Amino acid sequence: MLRTHTCGELRLDDVNKNVTLSGWVHKVRDKGGMIWVDLRDRYGVTQLAFDESKTAKEIIDIVRSLGREFVIRTSGSVLERYSKNDKIQTGDIEIEVSEIEILNASNVPPFTIEDNTDGGDELRMKYRYLDIRRNPVRKNLELRHKMLQQTRNYLDLKNFMEIETPFLIKSTPEGARDFIVPSRVNQGEFYALPQSPQTFKQLLMVSGIDRYFQIVKCFRDEDLRADRQPEFTQIDCEMSFIDREDILNTFEGLTVHLFDKVMGYKLENVERMTYDHAMKNYGNDKPDTRFEMLFVELNDVAKGKGFKVFDDSELVVGICAAGCAHYSRKQLYALTDYVRKPQIGAKGLVYVKCNEDGTFKSSVDKFYNQEDLKKWTDKMNANPGDLLLILSGVTDQIRGALSELRLKIGEDLGLKNKDEFKALWVLDFPLLEWDEDSQRFHAMHHPFTSPKPDDLEKLSSDPGSVKANAYDLVINGVEIGGGSIRIHNKELQQQMFKALGFTDDEAKKQFGFLMDAFEYGAPPHGGIAFGFDRLCAMFGGSDSIRDYIAFPKNNSGRDVMIDSPSTISKEQLDELGLDLKD
């Protein structure tokens, strides 16, 4: 037997027991006469004590040979500690060792196995198996484990059936790029890895499985931005004989359940907001609603006073930063620099300080008198001591820029409370978005999303104005999940493909099986998918999904630990009927 207990288990109640522990040598303290070893495993740390005067020389020799991260087995008796350590759960006891065996030696690890390690990102990725020994990384994986179990518990209780959909499917170039898999048996033909089980879960609805779920790996061959992974996990769900309300309630329920069971956090009622409202008030379709600082549009009070910048702008819009009237010239310059960064894209920043004495000081005093500015501050409900920050330009672009500024000010003012979670549904997205490059419409969500019934007839006359019966779940400004009521009717699906610029042949070749299925009694249905990596990161209080994936890839899609992708043999290529291009 390699152990009777784990290293996180022994307490005062166990004193005098003979126990066997196995684990890693975390630290050795040799005071001459007394040696202590901290023995570590997944569950905790237990102190081993060796009194040189009482312990066999062979044992002491072994102890003196131990290095960091050696794996040992040890037996002995549990003693109450003289000086207790309340920082660890086993801090009341130690083991007086009578036997010790080295199970495996270890090279000196390339970084310290401590909560705050000295290893850089690259090194820790290469030796990920050592990185996972560190408490923070292991705890992230433990959190993920809990999230997995609790998600399934909830969905199982709600009668969802877990069904595994295939990984070797068919390439459908709509949307992101597929990873493809050459077929050896059918040379010249290829499978693709799924970007999501979308069509299969819809087929399951046609099959009468009215509640489906799966926690499943999905694949996208994108040029990787920071914090994207070529393979990622989603909680994928679909329901039939439902309307939007049923879906929102069911998955609000899941979200509340997860916060409760995994975090012990009581999530408040989930707010609802249309896409149009979110864009107008937050400039963003995933607003962080932990704080207000809503947009106020100022066209009526700011234009026509001779300030050309505003007069020539489609939209003049501002936010009120409460209590910031004291911002120095330097701070205001910094904010101006911030909004002028290319990725933000504003031309400049107009401010108005609401002085405590009721007067105003603005960067556009040349064009606006106190009375003019009073109209602005009234409209924005500003109080003495507040600071108005105002941008102007083309509507979509300037809303985006002001959204960034709002989030920055929120951060600066400490309004993004890390211990608070605010969830909301964003509803009624546009169905289509115009793509300048390809000069055609793209589906904002995907081609299976149904238009709002009232907008159906605009699908041919004014496609860009059609709203989708789609919804996103947003928490603290992060999109956690999204879905829609689907099209379940062949004619409408054909119309949709047409709007997206598919020829009938293309639509049939790629999605004929789904449209065929719609002709055999497809029920009304809809669903949702949650980005599981992102959800775990949010629960763990991190921005990085990589910390919540056991073996992530780097930003070039490379696994630096196993060194993959890598070359394969000529025989393998030959068998697949492939040549590398020169």
Added chain:
Amino acid sequence: MLRTHTCGELRLDDVNKNVTLSGWVHKVRDKGGMIWVDLRDRYGVTQLAFDESKTAKEIIDIVRSLGREFVIRTSGSVLERYSKNDKIQTGDIEIEVSEIEILNASNVPPFTIEDNTDGGDELRMKYRYLDIRRNPVRKNLELRHKMLQQTRNYLDLKNFMEIETPFLIKSTPEGARDFIVPSRVNQGEFYALPQSPQTFKQLLMVSGIDRYFQIVKCFRDEDLRADRQPEFTQIDCEMSFIDREDILNTFEGLTVHLFDKVMGYKLENVERMTYDHAMKNYGNDKPDTRFEMLFVELNDVAKGKGFKVFDDSELVVGICAAGCAHYSRKQLYALTDYVRKPQIGAKGLVYVKCNEDGTFKSSVDKFYNQEDLKKWTDKMNANPGDLLLILSGVTDQIRGALSELRLKIGEDLGLKNKDEFKALWVLDFPLLEWDEDSQRFHAMHHPFTSPKPDDLEKLSSDPGSVKANAYDLVINGVEIGGGSIRIHNKELQQQMFKALGFTDDEAKKQFGFLMDAFEYGAPPHGGIAFGFDRLCAMFGGSDSIRDYIAFPKNNSGRDVMIDSPSTISKEQLDELGLDLKD
């Protein structure tokens, strides 16, 4: 709201309630004056009743327009039925319909949606989404759902951590053929899809995650035999700081748990048997132990009497078919033909009938007198009325042939009780097997399996005789799972690769990351993987795994429903830097 209840839910207690149901039109019976419609969903069937004299004409018109598999929504009031139907759970009630709406029409389905359908295999695969509407297929998926949940419940309770390992990994040509995935970002390089998460779960052990599990898709690009799938699911587990006993107990526990929770079946104690014992007594490393009929070797009593066939054979071995002495000449001929089939490969069959009067009648009476035959029957513990069936030849081959015969006789005599489950562990497999084609040893399990400690030194001197610390779980003659205690030491792993004919460079290129990891404190560890598709099929009482997979592929690895694999565009190939060979 599309429904207030499902079609399997309403009972006498619900009489007089107003309800809304949605589902598929299963059957319409139009008796003129009265029309009944069976409405079906995942949960059951409910009868809708339409009395022409009391029902609005619009409703009757709609009902008369319904075809099979139309999707409808209907509202009405629950009535007690006049003539009850005890074959369905809702058979006490029916719905007097006041509203009906067709949600979607249906073409006439290509086969009947009944438990016994008129659709052939090919057709049902093509329209799998209709096949799943049938009760038997849906029940298979429900069984699989339960197996998934119960497996995780057990492992979670036992402190196993569910950790997702990557799908885009590295090609390692040892073992079966990999599916490969070209990298676009790193042209000329390839990922491979995992044949199992073997190396990753071992790295997790090095990481200190002492109990890992995952229910995970794996991939093998094999020439498909019947009932193999290119993608399949396994329950994958690994533990550290354990010996074999811990693993056997833990996964015996899982098996007992699944039989109990999913089937309500109390599995008896799981037997244990060495590989050598299984081969000697059953001629098979996955014996069906629901019945005995053990092999008895007869060399000492059958050789040296002038029967050249036996005298020239390495092994003479028989089984005793209890109560079969009455077999006719025709039946015995049929058995002889059976063992002579090329896939069985015996040259002939010798029989001995134990007559009720104590005499014997054999097919070799020319060579053996009654006294000789008495020795055989004594050795085989045969009773009057029994039939001995004896084969001879080269040991390995003839054991295999007799195993097939034993299974056939067991089947013929009804000894394979479908309601009985007998599980056993087969232990101590050979570590290596000689491959004539490549003239080198292959790992019988995989290259990470550790030799039994006592056999370590034979690894260089007599590799073929080394036993592995490996174990298979066999139920009713089917291999359900297998695993081993792993090598956790770099030197031994190198020695193992050497025995398998790897050069140091090859070993390093393919598995260097694992051997590196072994140098940083790898704990003793071992694990197991269960074939989940097979396990589900066994629980469902079927031989075919395909029935337990929602969207299986056919024997050419093709998904005939979505028509995959398929060609891809030249642009896609160009982006990947690939050409098709001419």
